Amino acid sequence: MDKATNIFFMGKGGVGKSTAAALNSLFLAQKGFQVLIVSLDPAHNQSDIFEKSLSDKPGKIVDNLMGIEIDQDYWIKQYLKDVQNQINKTYSYLTAFNLDKYFRVMKHSPGLEEYALILVFKDIEQRFGHLDFLMFDMPPTALGLRFFTLPTLSLIWIEQLLALRQEIIKKRDLITKVKLIKKEVETDKILNKINEMKRDYQNLKDIFEDCEQTHINLVLNPDKLSLAESTRIVEALHDINITCSQIINNKMQLHSSCDDINTTFSDIPICQCPYSETPLIGLTNLEQFLKANGNLLEEQLNYLL
Ligand SMILES: Nc1ncnc2c1ncn2[C@@H]1O[C@H](COP(=O)(O)OP(=O)(O)OP(=O)(O)O)[C@@H](O)[C@H]1O
């Protein structure tokens, strides 16, 4: 494989995203693939599931499998630092103003989490893109969807910014009555920056929309609330041109009915994952579960293997 395949585990709180991500990762590692499991949920669980102490630096879980639990606060600060550097660079004439105090307030502003997660995703891709699989344990629905929506939304306002900047350049041209030569327009620092952001977000959007490079596993439980939320997730992803690769119907019990799930998601492959009486905690229990249900995992991953 040239570039790692990204596998995301999405779903309502508590349905078993982290457990499914852990089981799938372990299974792929046992098959000999090089795998990194990344917890993007600030309320991390992978350390507890594997009973291994993980941190924001990649740590070995078993042969072929590494784990990382990202430090969201660090990445939020990193994002703000990047923005501040950009502003200072682009508007160097504004250094008389003290921008620092605005950034101290900004770190509390809503919506920064998804920017931080996008930065993490780019960083992970850059540093670990040579592995076979990058497995992302996602936060519950709201933040998970904001993460996937960010590139599409950003591209919409970037188009507006581009138009605005071009308009400003035109007006500046008129006011000074000096026709700007093409070269000056091309080297407009702000226009260049906006175009760079556009390329960046378009690249992310392309990755998320590419079914070869990105797989979204939607984990749900056989109950009405979980089904209702999953329906909304599939629709929200569909709106931004992202396809859900498969549904993992987790915690299936003998008497669980799957009729509603099968009818609702008739066009998405559905894999069943049984309820485990033994807690799915610790390597021994996870490995035992895989031994007993290896065929199901094979089915969950057969589109990749
Ligand atoms: N197939 C299963 N059988 C039995 N218990 C399971 C199964 N899958 C997950 N669980 C249990 O369900 C609980 C929630 O699982 P998990 O933490 O993986 O869910 P989550 O979707 O990641 O939750 P959160 O939204 O809080 O991140 C845990 O106690 C886990 O051990």
Ligand SMILES: [Mg+2]
């Ligand atoms: Mg979780």
